[in-house]
Amino acid sequence: xxxxxxxxxxxxxxxxxxxxxxxxxxxxxxxxxxxxxxxxxxxxxxxxxxxxxxxxxxxxxxxxxxxxxxxxxxxxxxxxxxxxxxxxxxxxxxxxxxxxxxxxxxxxxxxxxxxxxxxxxxxxxxxxxxxxxxxxxxxxxxxxxxxxxxxxxxxxxxxxxxxxxxxxxxxxxxxxxxxxxxxxxxxxxxxxxxxxxxxxxxxxxxxxxxxxxxxxxxxxxxxxxxxxxxxxxxxxxxxxxxxxxxxxxxxxxxxxxxxxxxxxxxxxxxxxxxxxxxxxxxxxxxxxxxxxxxxxxxxxxxxxxxxxxxxxxxxxxxxxxxxxxxxxxxxxxxxxxxxxxxxxxxxxxxxxxxxxxxxx
Amino acid sequence: xxxxxxxxxxxxxxxxxxxxxxxxxxxxxxxxxxxxxxxxxxxxxxxxxxxxxxxxxxxxxxxxxxxxxxxxxxxxxxxxxxxxxxxxxxxxxxxxxxxxxxxxxxxxxxxxxxxxxxxxxxxxxxxxxxxxxxxxxxxxxxxxxxxxxxxxxxxxxxxxxxxxxxxxxxxxxxxxxxxxxxxxxxxxxxxxxxxxxxxxxxxxxxxxxxxxxxxxxxxxxxxxxxxxxxxxxxxxxxxxxxxxxxxxxxxxxxxxxxxxxxxxxxxxxxxxxxxxxxxxxxxxxxxxxxx
Numbered sequence: 050x051x052x053x054x055x056x057x058x059x060x061x062x063x064x065x066x067x068x069x070x071x072x073x074x075x076x077x078x079x080x081x082x083x084x085x086x087x088x089x090x091x092x093x094x095x096x097x098x099x100x101x102x103x104x105x106x107x108x109x110x111x112x113x114x115x116x117x118x119x120x121x122x123x124x125x126x127x128x129x130x131x132x133x134x135x136x137x138x139x140x141x142x143x144x145x146x147x148x149x150x151x152x153x154x155x156x157x158x159x160x161x162x163x164x165x166x167x168x169x170x171x172x173x174x175x176x177x178x179x180x181x182x183x184x185x186x187x188x189x190x191x192x193x194x195x196x197x198x199x200x201x202x203x204x205x206x207x208x209x210x211x212x213x214x215x216x217x218x219x220x221x222x223x224x225x226x227x228x229x230x231x232x233x234x235x236x237x238x239x240x241x242x243x244x245x246x247x248x249x250x251x252x253x254x255x256x257x258x259x260x261x262x263x264x265x266x267x268x269x270x271x272x273x274x275x276x277x278x279x280x281x282x283x284x285x286x287x288x289x290x291x292x293x294x295x296x297x298x299x300x301x302x303x304x305x306x307x308x309x310x311x312x313x314x315x316x317x318x319x320x321x322x323x324x325x326x327x328x329x330x331x332x333x334x335x336x337x338x339x340x341x342x343x344x345x346x347x348x349x350x351x352x353x354x355x356x357x358x359x360x361x362x363x364x365x366x367x368x369x370x371x372x373x374x375x376x377x378x379x380x381x382x383x384x385x386x387x388x389x390x391x392x393x394x395x396x397x398x399x400x401x402x403x404x405x406x407x408x409x
Numbered sequence: 410x411x412x413x414x415x416x417x418x419x420x421x422x423x424x425x426x427x428x429x430x431x432x433x434x435x436x437x438x439x440x441x442x443x444x445x446x447x448x449x450x451x452x453x454x455x456x457x458x459x460x461x462x463x464x465x466x467x468x469x470x471x472x473x474x475x476x477x478x479x480x481x482x483x484x485x486x487x488x489x490x491x492x493x494x495x496x497x498x499x500x501x502x503x504x505x506x507x508x509x510x511x512x513x514x515x516x517x518x519x520x521x522x523x524x525x526x527x528x529x530x531x532x533x534x535x536x537x538x539x540x541x542x543x544x545x546x547x548x549x550x551x552x553x554x555x556x557x558x559x560x561x562x563x564x565x566x567x568x569x570x571x572x573x574x575x576x577x578x579x580x581x582x583x584x585x586x587x588x589x590x591x592x593x594x595x596x597x598x599x600x601x602x603x604x605x606x607x608x609x610x611x612x613x614x615x616x617x618x619x620x621x622x623x624x625x626x627x628x629x630x631x632x633x634x635x636x637x638x639x640x641x642x643x644x645x646x647x648x649x650x651x652x653x654x655x656x657x658x659x660x661x662x663x664x665x666x667x668x669x670x671x672x673x674x675x676x677x678x679x680x681x682x683x684x685x686x687x688x689x690x691x692x693x694x695x696x697x698x699x700x
Contacts, residue, residue: 103601123604130605136598140620150606153616194602201606 060109069095071261084248087258129198130207144178168200208240291327309373332378333403341398348398450672467669480658491576491637496630499584507592533646576637584629591625
């Protein structure tokens with residue numbers, strides 16, 4: 050078994066009146082692209098800054114490559130950071146910015162120059178080396194910040210919301226770029242983001258944080274398909290959450306009485322009791338004019354209230370009995386034509402195995 | 410009769426004849442005395458009331474007046490010493506106020522800026538009272554083993570120490586205010602990035618913080634230079650009989666009538682002050698986009 054490059058053990062950080070990071074423990078493996086995902090104020094940036102050594106006076110242990118970081122100042126940790134504002138020094142050229150970290154730690158000029166050039170090539174900034182930061186675009190400045198951190202050959206690269214200041218097109222491009230860089234260099238990346246698409250598309254594993262605590266750590270697919278809690282299910286992608294009450298557990302599944310659906314049986318291998326939420330992703334639902342042929346499907350009759358057209362897909366909102374609202378993702382193919390009209394009566398149905406039971 | 414339509418747009422006040430007139434009058438009132446001072450420094454007349462033709466001989470006369478030159482050199486010396494000391498103290502104060510949190514910080518900031526608002530005459534009297542006290546105390550050394558101490562302060566430029574200290578007292582808050590406002594625009598992430606990249610506290614200050622605040626430091630230095638150079642009131646109260654500065658010397662000369670050599674020397678002073686101010690303003694001009 051490989052040893053983790055970073056171990057976070059019972060890390061807690063309190064500010065007056067708030068617990069920013071609440072007893073968090075997890076491991077990050079070498080060469081992993083790890084994401085800390087959560088809404089603003091969930092403690093993800095604080096945790097990243099604690100790893101970098103920029104936030105002190107927390108409790109618990111942060112172990113980087115078998116070395117406890119307790120008492121190790123930021124300038125002696127084997128990690129480097131790309132800041133949200135990039136923090137590219139305005140009075141230095143691109144080359145001087147990249148060389149800075151080597152210069153202050155006493156790397157000889159003869160060794161410095163080739164390493165700087167290599168780092169600049171890595172982020173495709175070789176031709177801009179003599180420019181000042183105010184002559185660069187936001188995306189180029191970010192590349193400077195990346196090169197400046199990577200030239201130090203850190204064991205772990207920390208990225209604090211690196212793409213939030215870029216426009217949508219460039220953000221998508223940089224997502225691919227970062228994933229490619231990570232594979233080429235082969236070091237661990239930890240990225241902090243509030244953007245679930247960013248985390249899902251780039252990261253190997255994602256820790257979803259809320260109110261200072263880690264709610265779930267899993268790969269993108271597992272996180273999306275098998276969220277453990279209402280919070281994670283709701284935060285990652287869109288999902289229909291249906292209130293239900295468990296009435297019985299048997300071998301074939303959990304029987305529950307759901308709002309607007311009546312009695313349904315859902316396959317489930319964990320515990321389930323009392324009030325639960327049935328969760329089903331909008332793209333698992335199928336709309337039809339007639340009741341579904343398969344009797345085993347869960348289905349609800351309702352009226353189309355709203356259709357949001359996105360070109361390839363449409364988001365359809367169906368109002369069913371008992372105040373149940375269902376969001377349905379429909380591919381705009383031939384079958385959908387003529388069906389998607391406001392006020393039309395339809396059946397929304399899905400396979401029971403696509404349903405998750407989330408304990409309150 | 411057709412009414413003439415105004416061709417002036419709603420915000421084009423520059424085309425209003427009254428406004429143009431007002432502007433011209435303002436400029437004349439502001440600058441006519443100075444223009445006249447400069448013009449008459451070239452006047453070939455002892456009484457300096459009527460124009461008698463162009464000459465530069467009064468510049469030469471001023472140059473050959475030993476006491477005037479001495480006062481001029483004293484002024485420049487005091488200004489240079491004051492600038493160095495006030496810039497260091499002012500910059501340190503600004504850094505301290507920016508960097509650290511401590512009790513009653515707002516009160517300290519307010520008190521620090523007091524010399525800017527206190528009337529100069531009060532500062533002058535206050536410094537005079539303090540110095541007479543110190544002088545009394547220092548006379549006690551004359552018979553003691555460190556009698557050389559008092560002699561030390563009669564050697565140039567230490568004999569200007571009293572005036573310089575007073576100048577530092579009123580000019581360092583200006584430096585602190587200018588540097589402080591420059592530092593307010595500093596992104597703390599620069600500092601964190603520097604440390605993250607392996608720099609020590611001192612390296613970070615030297616390589617990142619200092620270059621950032623340098624325009625403010627230079628602007629503050631030039632400000633304190635000009636303030637010291639043309640100060641009259643406080644200097645008048647603190648100058649001893651052997652030490653004279655240019656403004657005090659001019660004041661004593663003017664009492665015996667304004668001769669063109671004073672005009673000439675004043676013109677030189679104006680030019681020095683003007684150049685320093687222009688440099689200060691250019692240093693303070695907002696930087697292009699940063700970060």
